[in-house]
Amino acid sequence: MKKYLIIGLMILLGTNIIALSGVAFNRMGEPTAQLTLTERELSLPYNNRAEKENSGISLSIDWRIPTKEGEEYRSWAAKEINITKNEILALGFDPLDMKDNYWAESKELYWALELNGALYKAEVEKATTAYQMALATFEGDSNENNNRKQKETSKSLKREKTANSRLFFIEASADYESLATKFSEQKNILIVKGLIKPYFTKRHNSYRLLLKHLSVEHIMVPLEYSEVFLNPKSLAKGKAVHYSVDIKWGSRLEPWVVGAK
Amino acid sequence: MEEKQLFQADAQHRVDQVHAFQQEMLELEKDDVLALPPEQLNKIQSYHNQLLQKLSDTFDVDTNKQSKQLTLGMKIASLFGALAMAVSLFFLFYQFWGHLNTSTQVGMLIIAPVSLFLLSLHLAQKEKSAYFSKIAALVSLSCFVLNLSMLGQIFNISPSPNAFAIWAAFSFLLAYACNARLLLFFAIVSISGFIAMKIGTWSGMYWISFGERPENFFIPSLIIFMLPQLMNHKRFTDFDPIYRVMAMIMVFLPILILSNWGQISYLNWSTDTIEGVYQLLGFVLSVSAVWLGVKRNWGEVINTGNVFFVLFLYTKLFDWWWDWMPKYIFFFVLGLSALLALMVFKRIRLSNLSNLSKGVTS
Numbered sequence: 298m299k300k301y302l303i304i305g306l307m308i309l310l311g312t313n314i315i316a317l318s319g320v321a322f323n324r325m326g327e328p329t330a331q332l333t334l335t336e337r338e339l340s341l342p343y344n345n346r347a348e349k350e351n352s353g354i355s356l357s358i359d360w361r362i363p364t365k366e367g368e369e370y371r372s373w374a375a376k377e378i379n380i381t382k383n384e385i386l387a388l389g390f391d392p393l394d395m396k397d398n399y400w401a402e403s404k405e406l407y408w409a410l411e412l413n414g415a416l417y418k419a420e421v422e423k424a425t426t427a428y429q430m431a432l433a434t435f436e437g438d439s440n441e442n443n444n445r446k447q448k449e450t451s452k453s454l455k456r457e458k459t460a461n462s463r464l465f466f467i468e469a470s471a472d473y474e475s476l477a478t479k480f481s482e483q484k485n486i487l488i489v490k491g492l493i494k495p496y497f498t499k500r501h502n503s504y505r506l507l508l509k510h511l512s513v514e515h516i517m518v519p520l521e522y523s524e525v526f527l528n529p530k531s532l533a534k535g536k537a538v539h540y541s542v543d544i545k546w547g548s549r550l551e552p553w554v555v556g557a558k
Numbered sequence: 559m560e561e562k563q564l565f566q567a568d569a570q571h572r573v574d575q576v577h578a579f580q581q582e583m584l585e586l587e588k589d590d591v592l593a594l595p596p597e598q599l600n601k602i603q604s605y606h607n608q609l610l611q612k613l614s615d616t617f618d619v620d621t622n623k624q625s626k627q628l629t630l631g632m633k634i635a636s637l638f639g640a641l642a643m644a645v646s647l648f649f650l651f652y653q654f655w656g657h658l659n660t661s662t663q664v665g666m667l668i669i670a671p672v673s674l675f676l677l678s679l680h681l682a683q684k685e686k687s688a689y690f691s692k693i694a695a696l697v698s699l700s701c702f703v704l705n706l707s708m709l710g711q712i713f714n715i716s717p718s719p720n721a722f723a724i725w726a727a728f729s730f731l732l733a734y735a736c737n738a739r740l741l742l743f744f745a746i747v748s749i750s751g752f753i754a755m756k757i758g759t760w761s762g763m764y765w766i767s768f769g770e771r772p773e774n775f776f777i778p779s780l781i782i783f784m785l786p787q788l789m790n791h792k793r794f795t796d797f798d799p800i801y802r803v804m805a806m807i808m809v810f811l812p813i814l815i816l817s818n819w820g821q822i823s824y825l826n827w828s829t830d831t832i833e834g835v836y837q838l839l840g841f842v843l844s845v846s847a848v849w850l851g852v853k854r855n856w857g858e859v860i861n862t863g864n865v866f867f868v869l870f871l872y873t874k875l876f877d878w879w880w881d882w883m884p885k886y887i888f889f890f891v892l893g894l895s896a897l898l899a900l901m902v903f904k905r906i907r908l909s910n911l912s913n914l915s916k917g918v919t920s
Contacts, residue, residue, distance in 0.1 A: 298683060301735040305675050308728050309702060313668050316706065320713040350649060352656025355711065391762065402763030402770060490716060492764055512716045520659045551714050 323547035329477070330487045330546040331555075332412050334358075336539055338464045339516070341526060354518040354526050356542065358511060359462040363416050370423040372453050372461055376508040385495050385504055389471045403494040405512055407550075409467040409476045412485045416465035424450070424457040466508060469493055473550075489513065489550050513551055516544060522557035567795050569617040576606050632689055637740060640693040644700030651704060663712055667705040674698035675732075682736045695732040695741060702728055719765040722752035737794050746804045750778035761824065772812030773824050779808035799858040806847060806859065810866040813840045818873065840870040852906075871895065 339356040362378060364370050390401045411417070428450040435443040464487070470476045473488065480486040492509040518526060525540050543556035586592040594602075610621045620626040647670075655663055675698045681691035706721050729745030732738065751768070754775050758768035768774050783805035791797040813836050816823050820832030827835075847863030850856070872892065879888055 298679060298735070301731060302676075302679055305679070305728065305731050305735075306672065308724065308731065309668070309672050309675060309705075312706065312724050313664075313709070316709050316713075316715070317664070319715065320709075323713075351652045352654060353652070353711070354656060389762075402758075402761075403767050404762065405764050513714050515711070516714055517712050520657070523656065549716065551716060553714060 319549065320551075323549040323551045324545075324553065326548060328545035328547055329550060331544070332485070332487055333541050333543050334412070334464070335541045337460060338412070338462045339540075339542055341538070354523050355515040356518060357515050358464070360410055360464040360466055360511070361462050362466045362508065363420055364423055370420075370427040370453070372424070372456055376466075377505045378466075378508070380495065380504050380506045382504055385506070387471070388469060388493070388495070388506075390495050401495050403492045403509060404471075405490050406469045406471055406493050407473045407476050408469050408489055408491040408508070408511070409480055410487045410489065411465050411467050411483070412487065413463040414465070414483070414485050416467065417463040420461075420465070421454075421457055424454040428454045469506070469508075487546065489546065489552075516542075516552050516554060518542075518554055518557065522554055525557045567793065569613045570619045573610060573613055573619050573621055576610065580606070636689045636693055640696035640740070643693065643697050647697060647700055648704055651708065655708070660712060664709070667701075667708055671698050671701035671705050674701055678732065678736060688736055688738075691736045692738045692740070695736045695738055699725070699729055699732055699741060699744065717766070719752055719755035719759070722748045722755065726752060733797075734794065739796060739800055742797055742800050743804070746782055746801065750775065750782060750804070750808055753778035753781070770822060771824055772815045772822065775808045775812045779805045782808065799856070802856060803858050803862050806862040806866070810840065810844065810862070810869075813843065814866070814869060814873065817870070818877075837870065837874060841867065844870060868899075 338359050340359055342351070342355055342357070362374055362376055364374060365379070388406060389404060428447070431443070431447040431450040435447040467480075467486075468476070469491070476488050480488070490512040492512065494507040494509055495504060496507060497504050522542070525542075526538070541558055542554055544552050545555050546552045583592070583594075613619050614621045620629050651666075658666070674694050678691045678694035678698055681694055682688050685691055703725055706724065709715065710717065710721075726745050726748035729741050729748055733741035733745050754777075755765040755768040757774045757777060758771060759765050761771070761774075763770065782801055786798040786801045817833050817836035817840055820827075820829040820836070823832045823836075825832050825835075844863045844867035848860050848867065851859030851861075851863055875888075875892065875895070879891065883891075
């Protein structure tokens with residue numbers, strides 16, 4: 298029984314020591330990124346029945362991809378991008394699988410995301426253009442359909458300026474260093490790990506990259522910052538809750554909250 | 559505790575043997591084959607009574623039918639109790655963890671599995687039948703699962719397959735310390751999952767996607783099947799059958815899936831070829847399992863082999879005939895195939911019986 302006791306304690310305590318050392322290692326030294334995200338990029342958990350029994354607050358990171366070239370502005374787009382065969386090979390995927398099976402298994406790769414940068418500004422411009430075009434069409438022919446469309450685009454533009462996430466996917470790489478070097482001058486760049494699945498679409502005769510999800514999708518709010526998110530009056534009335542959260546990402550690209558207001 | 563575990567299964571076997579002897583003696587007396595003098599009968603009866611009392615006191619074995627039924631009830635109650643308490647712990651922590659600071663959360667997450675682990679070892683030493691130690695052990699395991707998964711959430715740690723290896727190691731330890739089959743089941747599931755995840759990772763996929771290639775389970779299945787051959791489980795109740803059945807499920811289910819969806823195989827052949835190969839492999843392996851089970855006297859291997867042979871056969875028949883055959887003929891053919899299987903088994907059984915009678919007469 299003594300050997301069970303010793304081995305068991307070694308497993309229980311040893312695992313915790315290793316896990317906590319990993320956390321300390323991640324937070325040591327200079328962070329790889331430090332950003333202030335707001336309710337636009339960090340959403341509160343849905344207040345469903347299961348979540349009601351969960352007193353912890355975990356914010357999920359909302360990121361987007363820009364509207365594709367030549368396509369109409371959409372506030373929401375499928376999280377996939379066009380890619381060439383060579384680019385897929387550069388990401389470390391096997392070309393044979395693509396040809397025979399039209400898809401390859403997901404891989405965890407490095408993603409570069411941009412906060413409130415050129416991609417976001419371009420998206421606001423696209424939303425503005427879409428609204429102006431819809432308005433011009435409505436002024437030319439004020440039928441019900443054109444009226445509805447100009448109202449929708451007006452709402453979309455407003456949402457784009459005030460509510461939609463400003464965190465945009467830029468590119469993926471199999472190598473962290475190349476992304477870090479490429480974006481070293483920009484302070485609004487976040488490099489994290491995420492899952493990617495390439496596939497071939499016969500319909501469009503092209504390769505696509507499905508951006509599945511970030512490896513760490515949620516960020517836990519420690520008790521000392523949770524007061525900001527516990528605003529029962531606004532939650533009860535269904536009002537929009539405004540907050541901003543300072544987050545650091547460490548050497549293992551794992552985030553932690555350092556401030557909230 | 560170890561000495562107790564060493565003999566508990568043997569003691570129950572001895573009790574069953576005594577009951578079988580007593581019943582057979584009654585039958586022999588009734589048929590006038592054997593009639594022992596009353597003194598000898600009394601001597602045997604008194605010896606058996608003493609023996610049963612001693613075994614019951616020392617090992618908490620079931621000495622009669624009612625006791626056996628109650629034991630089964632206790633086992634079921636302890637299983638449900640342990641599972642319900644494990645789930646309750648998860649919800650309890652979720653309910654209150656938001657009101658605790660990080661260091662308190664971490665402290666609680668570490669102390670809970672450690673204290674329950676110590677309690678389970680203490681109870682395993684004290685108890686004769688170890689019901690409460692098994693419950694404590696299962697709750698300790700669930701606390702440890704909660705411990706690592708919540709640390710992951712609290713510190714936003716990237717998910718890793720290594721957690722499954724750690725959970726497997728702790729489950730194995732508790733299973734062997736408390737002679738608990740349910741914990742062995744969790745240990746086998748965790749370690750097989752871990753090996754399959756690692757194989758998936760080596761082949762280039764993300765570890766969570768390990769299920770996308772069912773062949774990832776073949777190597778863990780082989781390892782799990784071989785383990786009882788390398789380890790002596792005499793003092794652990796029904797550990798060998800659990801290893802073997804789990805291993806067989808892990809090899810037959812992927813084969814069944816691949817025999818119908820060949821495109822998810824690692825093999826770089828055409829889908830039809832892959833499906834054909836796995837269908838053939840399924841039949842060959844399930845028949846081989848029945849043969850091995852008969853040869854080694856492994857009832858669970860025979861039954862699992864039979865179940866999967868029928869599954870392979872019926873999925874194939876469904877594949878061939880469901881669309882074009884009228885349903886009444888389809889089910890009639892299924893019935894006929896069952897009758898055919900019955901006849902085959904009857905022939906095997908008769909040939910076994912005749913071999914047995916030849917052995918007795920010679």
